[in-house]
Amino acid sequence: MEEKMPKKALITGITGQDGSYLTEFLLSKGYEVHGVIRRSSNFNTQRLDHIYIDPHNSCARMKLHYGDLSDASALRKWVDTICPDEVYNLGAQSHVGISFENPDYTADVVATGALRLLEAVRAHIESTGREVRYYQAGSSEMYGATPPPQDENTSFHPRSPYAVSKVAAHWYTVNYREAYGLFACNGILFNHESPRRGENFVTRKITRAVGRIKVGLQNKLFLGNLKASRDWGFAGDYVEAMWLMLQQDKPDDYVVATEDSHTVEEFLEAAFGYVGLNWKEHVEVDPRYFRPAEVDNLRGCATKAKEVLGWAPKVSFKQLVAMMVDSDLEKAKREKILVEHGYIDSRQQP
Template sequence: MGKVTEKAKPVALICGISGQDGAYLSKLLIEQGYRVVGTSRDAQMGHFENLDRVGIRDSVELASMATNDFRSVVQVLSRFEPQEIYHLAGQSSVGLSFEQPVETLESISLSTLNLLESIRFLGHPTRFYSAGSSECFGDTGGLPADESTPFKPRSPYAVAKAAAFWQVANYREAYGLHACSGILFNHESPLRPERFVTQKIVKSACRIAAGSQETLRLGNLDIHRDWGWAPDYVEAMFLMLQQNSPQDYVIATGETHALKDFVAGTFQALGLDWQDHVVSNPDLMRPSDLRLSRANPIKAHKNLNWQATKRMTDVILAMVAQAQLSLPMH
């Protein structure tokens, strides 16, 4: 049997390839035998350190595409004719969305619409995955959210993600597109930038353990989240697009912990007492924030045979181990 040529490989297009999920998903798809094309607003000038960090930089093709420009999207989709598109791009910070609501809505909602409309316009048999967010649920009163839980978004980011979710559902129902959303709860890894609170905690704790005299300043320590492991979650994305019927799925561990527990676990892993090094700063509180986030991922387990392999403590240990390796040597 002859070797599969580059031309014969299925093509997967990843929008947002430079981020945490984009890098892990690219690695997974390459291992599955795909030709992976990643898009960036400017592929010549983009930062792709995460692809280097997972060891696949030379195995990925890069193309420039502005997802807020319909013509740009159509041109790239025409050129590569992907069998699968994973839309992971867009402004990814809840906190930043309060400062940049217009950019957030455009980068998430308009880009999703342009991709869906381009797929419909071109008529290729393309399967589409859109990165949804647990932030769409808002406050569920402590009840675990599943696929039938109504959305009550509490931030510009969540509003944009909710709009994108309904666009996907509309194109699936109105035009028969094989399109679905993964409603992902928090998922972390060493590839997270430090503006995400988990990485901020881990990096700061590692520096303190190495002798830094800094104090870690955080916002509300009593928020509760479901924290999982990013490589697990990209596997769920892939599995969603392999199903015969496109459906939306909640992806989570099913376990919720306070941010205080994440902080305590991180410092404990380094032999420290977090209370000696951490303060809660009211200036870091958001205009509105979810107090409690809970998930029920049973549908993904039943339909996709997917479940999280790592829980919060495992995630902390993996992130701490990697952060320690990257500390500058004295």
């Protein structure tokens, strides 16, 4: 009997938070997973180390290739040589605050990068006749100033170079679907976090500090706007929704959210409270972290994802906070041992 070839996925942003969870998920479904990674002077694959198998080993089902969303020729080359069934565009300069400092770069990678990848997929389909499905990592930041609840019909009012670039990527994706019949989906994902979240996003910055304060490595935490409210879910739950979108009969756009929103202050209360600390004794507001334009309130309505995809979040806000604090407390304990033995400097902070 002929053996069935495994499906192939190509992921940009594979080294990021979502890239690592999506890779685990797709490997568990039997996929061969290919990832585009950036050249860096330091290794940037820490989030993948636990699933990495040397490619010389025939059982290696995750393969990494150098490329960049700013390099159209590399994107085309990898789409043509890998011949993926599904392409997930997760790569981005994804920090909203930093996008005000690096606007041009952010637009190039987030907006034009998506266009470059769509064009690589379109050209590959045209020359081979293969079917390739495309997922675009859209963001609740696109709603920006439009008040909640936000769903697929809510108008966009982006408030940062990052968010404007995501709106452009969203419409490029819709345009390639309408113009070329591409199976292309936009996932409009609300904030999702995990122990693998980048350390300069507010949730992880808080849970890292909670761990370090609890073990005595740090005393203060400097933050910006504490009044902003976000719909925070667990990244592990959200990558399943990305995959589900590409398994449907028709391409479409979906909001993915918990439908529950909390302020940064509430996150502080939950994270510090979980280990018996009072956040007010440790947190100071530093205007350096204020943004030129803020997004005050995001809360999604994920009815469509629930009804069409059969998707629902599994991890609650409270469980998410506990998961992140537990992980960062363990990390801080290990860090403390290294400090006490003089291997690292206690002033080293995220």
